[in-house]
Amino acid sequence: MKKIxxxxxxxxxxxxxxxFRLAKAGKDVVMIDSKGIMSGNCLAEGCVPxxxxxxxxxxxxxxxxxxxxGLGGKVGFNYAKVVEHKDRIQKIRYEQHAKELKExxxxxxxxxxxxxxxxxxxxxxxxxxxxxxxxxRKYYNRQRCRCSSTTYKGC
Ligand SMILES: Cc1cc2nc3c(=O)[nH]c(=O)nc-3n(C[C@H](O)[C@H](O)[C@H](O)COP(=O)(O)OP(=O)(O)OC[C@H]3O[C@@H](n4cnc5c(N)ncnc54)[C@H](O)[C@@H]3O)c2cc1C
Numbered sequence: 001m002k003k004i005x006x007x008x009x010x011x012x013x014x015x016x017x018x019x020f021r022l023a024k025a026g027k028d029v030v031m032i033d034s035k036g037i038m039s040g041n042c043l044a045e046g047c048v049p050x051x052x053x054x055x056x057x058x059x060x061x062x063x064x065x066x067x068x069x070g071l072g073g074k075v076g077f078n079y080a081k082v083v084e085h086k087d088r089i090q091k092i093r094y095e096q097h098a099k100e101l102k103e104x105x106x107x108x109x110x111x112x113x114x115x116x117x118x119x120x121x122x123x124x125x126x127x128x129x130x131x132x133x134x135x136x137r138k139y140y141n142r143q144r145c146r147c148s149s150t151t152y153k154g155c
Pocket of ligand 1: 114
């Protein structure tokens, strides 16, 4: 069984900055995340995609007032294109995170899988290739954000 210094459950914004610092300080750190990438819900469903959509909505709202400023023209609305814009931003950030992880300390590893405690020092990780067990001296549990989805008229 693999033995390490620190294991984080989740690799979101709450966990990965700590994981990077600890690994840089020479600790053996493993992050377990079911998404298999850093950033957690902030990038998947939270801060980033919501701001990309809000920004597009804001620009559309302002565009309706351009006549007041002596400007002309009409900005069209295409929800599929707005979602494409959001997806593009997420893709850029995912690629940046993948690069950061690749360039990180050799002490840091990310495993894609779902973690559960077997006892206070042992974690079982369910990966696509099967189950593996890891023993860690300390744990950092950041599996916090729970998102729910809804549909809006016109989407
Ligand atoms: C719509 C929306 C907009 C938001 N906007 C902002 C904003 O503008 N600014 C801001 O500061 N915050 C914002 N937030 C909040 C922000 O997303 C959260 O505070 C942040 O993601 C919490 O980080 P975290 O690392 O604690 O948890 P999370 O981001 O939830 O990361 C936890 C990770 O752990 C994984 N995980 C969970 N359980 C397990 C397990 N058993 N095994 C393996 N992996 C597991 C999850 O898949 C996830 O990737 C927003 C949230 C939402 C929903």
